[in-house]
Amino acid sequence: MTDIHIQPRPVVHQLRAFTPDLPDRTVGELRRLLGLDEVIKLSFNESPYGPSPRVVAALQQAARYVNFYYDPEGRELRDKLAAHYGVGSDYIFLANGADEAITLIAQAYLAPGDEAVIPALTFGTCAFATRLVGAQPVFVPVRQDLAIDLAAMAQAVTPRTKLVYLCNPNNPTGIMIDGSELRRFVAGLPQHIIVLIDEAYAEFVTDPAYLSGMALMPNHANIVTVRTFSKIYGMAALRLGYGIARPELVAMINRVRNPFNVNFLAHVAALAALADTDFHRLVAARNAEQRQRLTEAFTERGWQVCPSQTNFLFADTGQDSAAFCLALARRGIIIRPGHGWQLPSFVRITVGSPEQNDKLLAALRELNGQ
Known part of the structure; x- marks a missing residue:
C-alpha cells in the first residue's frame, strides 16, 4: 500500500472532526457504556417532553x-x-x-x-x-x-x-x-x-x-x-x-x-x-416552572447560576466539573462539564421534566452526603 499524497484545501487542516464525548452519546450508548438500565440525559438541551402527538401521528401516516x-x-x-x-x-x-x-x-x-x-x-x-x-x-x-x-x-x-x-x-x-x-x-x-x-x-x-x-x-x-x-x-x-x-x-x-x-x-x-400551539405553550410553561425550580435548588447549593431564558442552566459549581459530572454519570445522570468552554468549574444542565429533575436533585443530595 502506498502513501496518499492527495491534499485537502489548506483550511481543512485548521478544522477538527467532531469527536463525541460522554455527554454527546445517545441514551442507548450511555446505558451500554455505563452498565446502567436507566440514564437521564441532561447534556444536549433536548426536550424531555418529546414532539407533539400530532407530529407522531403525521410521521406515521407519512412513512x-x-x-x-x-x-x-x-x-x-x-x-x-x-x-x-x-x-x-x-x-x-x-x-x-x-x-x-x-x-x-x-x-x-x-x-x-x-x-x-x-x-x-x-x-x-x-x-x-x-x-x-x-x-x-x-x-x-x-x-x-x-x-x-x-x-x-x-x-x-x-x-x-x-x-x-x-x-x-x-x-x-x-x-x-x-x-x-x-x-x-x-x-x-x-x-x-x-x-x-x-x-x-x-x-x-x-x-x-x-x-x-x-x-x-x-x-x-x-x-x-x-x-x-x-x-x-x-x-x-x-x-x-x-x-x-x-x-x-x-x-x-x-x-x-x-x-x-x-x-x-x-x-x-x-x-x-x-x-x-397548545402543546408548545404547555412545554414552555413547564420549562419555565422547572427552570425556576432548578435555579433555586442550585443557588441553595451555593452555585452561581447564570440567569437563563432557555431550557438549560449554566452554573459555577466551585469545583472541578469533570470529576463532578463523572460522579453523576455513575448515578445515571448525564450533564455537560464546562471544560470545552475553558470554564472548568461550570456545568450546563438541561432543564428536564419534573420526574427527571427529582432524580437529578436526589443524586446531588447523594453526592453531598459523601
Missing part, C-alpha cells in the same frame, strides 16, 4: 411515502412559517438544522480575508463555518458576568468585518440580550455587515424585554434570524432549521443551498408541530 422525493423548495412549510411570522414566503429559507442555516449564510456571504465577529463564549458552529470558507473568526471576550459584551463586539468591527454573530439567548450561558441594547447595537453597525442572530431558544423566553431579530428587519436589511424545530418542538433528530431575512438575502443563500437539504418527514413533522 408510506418516503419512496418519493419531496418538494425541493419546501413551499408549503415556508408558506406556513411565513404566515406564522407575518412575512412573505420569500423571507424564509430552510436548512438541515440551525447548524446548516448558519453554514449556508457563511457560504453565501463570507470569502477568504473576511472577518466574522463572534463572542468568545457561544455556540461553536459560526466559528466553524467561518473557518470552513476561509474567513477569519474574531473572538470577543464576554463580560465578567458572562453576558455578551455588545460594546466590545462593536469595537471589534473593522473594514474587513462582513458578519457579526449573536446567539440570543446565548448558548451555553442562557443569558438574554436586552431588547433595547440589541436595537442600539444593530443601529450602530454598518449596513453592509450581516447580523446573524441565532434564536434557537427564543420560544423558551419569558422576559418581556426580549426582542427578536425579526422585529429589527423593517429598518435593517442586514438581519438574518435563525430558528430551529429541535428545541421546544422536540424534533432534534429530524434536523430542521430555518432562517428569516430580506428576500434579496434569502435569494443568495438559496444559491448555495442543496435543494433537498430538508427531508420529507421533517417537512411533514414541522407542519404538524406548527398546528399544535
